[in-house]
Amino acid sequence: DQQVKQNSPSLSVQEGRISILNCDYTNSMFDYFLWYKKYPAEGPTFLISISSIKDKNEDGRFTVFLNKSAKHLSLHIVPSQPGDSAVYFCAASPVYGGSQGNLIFGKGTKLSVKP
Amino acid sequence: KAGVTQTPRYLIKTRGQQVTLSCSPISGHRSVSWYQQTPGQGLQFLFEYFSETQRNKGNFPGRFSGRQFSNSRSEMNVSTLELGDSALYLCASRQQGRVGYTFGSGTRLTVV
Numbered sequence: 001d002q003q004v005k006q007n008s009p010s011l012s013v014q015e016g017r018i019s020i021l022n023c024d025y026t027n028s029m030f031d032y033f034l035w036y037k038k039y040p041a042e043g044p045t046f047l048i049s050i051s052s053i054k055d056k057n058e059d060g061r062f063t064v065f066l067n068k069s070a071k072h073l074s075l076h077i078v079p080s081q082p083g084d085s086a087v088y089f090c091a092a093s094p095v096y097g098g099s100q101g102n103l104i105f106g107k108g109t110k111l112s113v114k115p
Numbered sequence: 116k117a118g119v120t121q122t123p124r125y126l127i128k129t130r131g132q133q134v135t136l137s138c139s140p141i142s143g144h145r146s147v148s149w150y151q152q153t154p155g156q157g158l159q160f161l162f163e164y165f166s167e168t169q170r171n172k173g174n175f176p177g178r179f180s181g182r183q184f185s186n187s188r189s190e191m192n193v194s195t196l197e198l199g200d201s202a203l204y205l206c207a208s209r210q211q212g213r214v215g216y217t218f219g220s221g222t223r224l225t226v227v
Contacts, residue, residue: 043205
């Protein structure tokens with residue numbers, strides 16, 4: 001049973017336009033949500049996170065939106081650049097007492113930004 | 116500041132053998148987690164260590180084990196290897212109280 005779902009395996013966007021990557025989750029106990037970017041032959045790189053008490057977090061070209069009632073979050077990249085082409089993973093962190101516990105990942109969305 | 120270092124980068128083993136993978140976290144990071152990445156299952160949590168103690172464990176068979184040393188370095192071991200254990204094994208570390216994990220580049224294990 002997948003607790004974090006990324007329903008679009010791939011997304012193609014023109015350079016300069018907005019990229020919107022979506023993620024749905026089922027467990028209302030998740031406390032933090034994170035986005036990672038992964039290039040081939042490298043480990044995932046942390047991009048941006050959002051706490052469950054917020055609905056938006058922004059960092060440069062990257063903005064994450066959280067809709068708790070819909071159990072949905074999205075990552076917006078504006079403007080998209082060819083270097084953004086990678087696999088993007090959505091991850092959620094459950095609450096484990098004082099620990100943030102392990103991360104539960106979606107299966108990723110491959111973003112291709114065309115020049 | 117050095118990142119998370121995993122060794123070896125690539126490994127080929129035969130079914131039935133065992134393997135040990137190593138991870139050196141970022142200096143000062145006491146929490147180390149291990150993940151398995153496969154094309155079909157994505158990134159799956161194996162276990163997390165903090166101050167030499169296993170704090171969380173994922174849903175993997177007992178053939179998968181790990182440990183953490185006093186200098187926060189960690190190893191994971193897989194015994195009686197199966198073909199399905201072929202995967203990219205990723206180690207990640209973080210500072211206590213921080214959200215984002217920093218991942219290493221992984222060890223690509225191929226079981227033949």
